[in-house]
Amino acid sequence: MQNAVSFQHVSRHFGAVRAVDDVSLDIAEGEFFAMLGPSGSGKTTCLRLIAGFEQPTSGHIEIFGTTAEGLPPYRRNVNTVFQDYALFPHMTVGENVAYGLMIRGVARAEREAQAIEALKMVKLDGFQTRRPSQLSGGQRQRVALARALVNKPRVLLLDEPLGALDLKLREQMQDELKALQKQLGITFIFVTHDQGEALSMANRVAIFNEGKIVQAGAPSDVYERPRSRFVADFVGSANVLTPDFNARHGGEKTWASLRPEKIRLALPKEKLPTGWTSATGLVTSVSYQGAVTRIVITSEGNRIAAMVPARDLTTSEGDTLTFAWPRSAAVAMEDA
Amino acid sequence: MTAAVARPGSDFFFRRPGLLTLIFLLPPLLWIGIVYLGSLFALLLQSFYSLDEFSGLVLHEFTLSTYGHLLEYSNFAILLRTVLMAAAVTIASAILAFPIAYYAARYARGWSKALFYLAVMMPLWSSYLVKVYAWKLILAKEGIVTWVANQLYLGWLLDAVLALPTVGGPSLSISYIGTFIVFVYIWLPYMILPTQAALERVPKTLIEASADLGATPGQTFRTVILPLALPGIVAGSIFTFSLTLGDYIIPQIIGNSRPFIGSTVYALQGTAGDIPLAAAFTVVPIVIMGIYLVVARRMGAFDAL
The missing domain is CATH 3.40.50.300 (P-loop containing nucleotide triphosphate hydrolases)
Structure with missing residues (x-):
């Protein structure tokens, strides 16, 4: 054409x-x-x-x-x-x-x-x-x-x-x-x-x-x-994972992006499906947005936002929370 | 409540905002109502009286005979001469002012804009009489215009222009051309400023949109820029036209001494003492401007306002 x-x-x-x-x-x-x-x-x-x-x-x-x-x-x-x-x-x-x-x-x-x-x-x-x-x-x-x-x-x-x-x-x-x-x-x-x-x-x-x-x-x-x-x-404010964090959670030692909606909450000792990984952090903010709730968690020096369905919510600021995501959702990218 | 200081006056007006507006508007309303419109009405009234030809006293009886005098040959010639001069001055001002206003509105920025305002406004800061007398010297037979024309071997051209019937004369300072040049010079700023203000308000995207829709710069000028600048040009022409209609000094100093409306009124109310005819002469420009505004409105000159 x-x-x-x-x-x-x-x-x-x-x-x-x-x-x-x-x-x-x-x-x-x-x-x-x-x-x-x-x-x-x-x-x-x-x-x-x-x-x-x-x-x-x-x-x-x-x-x-x-x-x-x-x-x-x-x-x-x-x-x-x-x-x-x-x-x-x-x-x-x-x-x-x-x-x-x-x-x-x-x-x-x-x-x-x-x-x-x-x-x-x-x-x-x-x-x-x-x-x-x-x-x-x-x-x-x-x-x-x-x-x-x-x-x-x-x-x-x-x-x-x-x-x-x-x-x-x-x-x-x-x-x-x-x-x-x-x-x-x-x-x-x-x-x-x-x-x-x-x-x-x-x-x-x-x-x-x-x-x-x-x-x-x-x-x-x-x-x-x-x-x-x-x-x-810029496009939909993805979480940016540091190379260290990404490497510790099954990725390569590069910067990676992780979409907030790919993250789900998990129990501390939960057995995750294959290909999944998890991290634990401190909840720093919880904001209700109607259909979803946006939770910001500080974990290992990374600031990570998660979008979870509102009904799943039993957490508030200051809680310690475990969250999980499929490894494939963390996409490696250039440092720029 | 410790900080609140009682301000009964402010509170009183806060609850009655209309009253405050009225207090502010009262002096200008009185001025316009009594001093301005009142004297205009008195003038209008005078024009319906007449002068007793034997006693030279004003007869306080309603009559249209004074207006009848306007139609006599010598008086009608004055009206025609003045209106034609005002029209010529207005058209020339509009043509001269547009490129200047366009440049100032579209291209001048920073210091060049400041220079534009200075150049347009500065002539308004000096005395009108001084400028007119200066022009008398410039246009005189021994003046700089003749001298420059001769230096450029264009003396024959100046002579040819002065040899034109009616508008010509022995020198530029003693001809209609001279009167015209000085009128245009004196009133030009009043045309430039409204035109420039109107052009300034035409958004750049309108010109881009016109080009985007296939219009060449010439077509854009005719169909977008000129119609949108028209209210400004009309506003400017109201100034140049009515100021020329009413001026009584320039035709006395520069030109062939034939009377214009202004100088006629000046003579009638002074030496001749014919106030009713002077008033009738004054009413003519008012009527002309009224008609002009109605026609301009009909033609859509104010549609873009």
Whole structure:
């Protein structure tokens, strides 16, 4: 399959700041690709390089096999949903959605019909005559989406698309975006700092840190097998086991990650199944989170969080507790 | 309760927030209501009186005859001359101000922004009269403009411009062109500042979004930047237009001494003592500005506010 977007050793420097530092990346056509990272990690700059708002300092970018350097945004078959939606305040919702068509010289009746069609797709039909200022945040988000999609882009870029929405709306929009991507089959590339959003929506995730991609792969891959301490910590806050601790509990003498939900509580002298190991430590905090309870245990100098089903709970702060995990759940990783 | 010191006044106003607002608003309300609107109303009233041609006294009877005088050829020429000058000054100011305002809003940062504000505001710090007289010297036949034109062997061009019918004259300082140049100079800051404020409020992402949706920079300018800057340009044009309509000093010092509304009012209320006609002349700019605002609103100039 053809690559929708291809980065070859791309860098973008702002003075001394290396916002994007030697990034190579291939995004296949039809992928739902997430760029995940903390703020200032270079993910948004990567998106802006694809949109054409930034030009690379060095390296080569291709969009569907065409060289993108030097190509202005208005010559690219790529559309963006902006973080602040960037709706035109002096136009109605319908005019906003039809804007790209108007620029391309589509006749009025035709573009109005297409705008209504696009608004239907995002469940906002009947809103064409309103002003953006009369809409809620979630509705503006949908208008921004319709305004991009009406142009039938080959790649849709989404910059923190759900960042400004409240939790419930965010979950709903996640499902809708996923369904929309499947239905349209176009490449979605979205930037987020929310690991839950990236894991639940994307086919593939790239984790950014300090201008570089530190790991890329399927969400389950990145989640289960973080390659570095940064990824383990950033994607779902895994426990980081020191090399000594890992070696004492059946692993190699390397840093390892251990997911909090892989841990279960055990009795002090319990006979564990084969392949399991256990440790004992002091409970330093217990927090009830509804379906699960998060227990933090200090054991042999390691701070280990465990997520256990709430009904299992008979412990409180200051108790000594034994906990167990399958050895295979402790995944070795680089020290970084 | 040891720390609480009794503050009956504060407590009283805390429970009656409306009263405090009223106390703060009363002086400006009185000012606007009595001093400002009151005198405007008195002016309006005067325009419906007339002057007795024999006694030279004001007849306190309602009549529209004073307004009828406005339509006489010499008076109507004054109105037309002033309105055309104000329109020309406004259009020229808008065209000159836009690039400056655009640069200041989009590109100027740090020291260059400070320099911009200084350059725009500094002319406002010096006396209006001094500036106008300075321009008289600059534009005079023996002035620097003529001298520079001659040094550049462009004296013929200046002569050709001055030879134009109506707008030309013996020298720049004694022609409509001169009056126009000085008006534009004096009122330009009032156009730059609102335009710059409006452009400043256009988020950068709107321009990016427009490009993203396929618009070339020219299309983005026409469909996004200009419509969003329009309220600022209209605000600026209200200043330049109405200030030109009412000014009575510049046309007396620079130009061919033909009367404008301002200088006519000045003459009528002083030497001629015809207060009703002076008032009627004054009402004209108010009506023009009213119509202008309604038309601007109809055209959607304030939609982006």
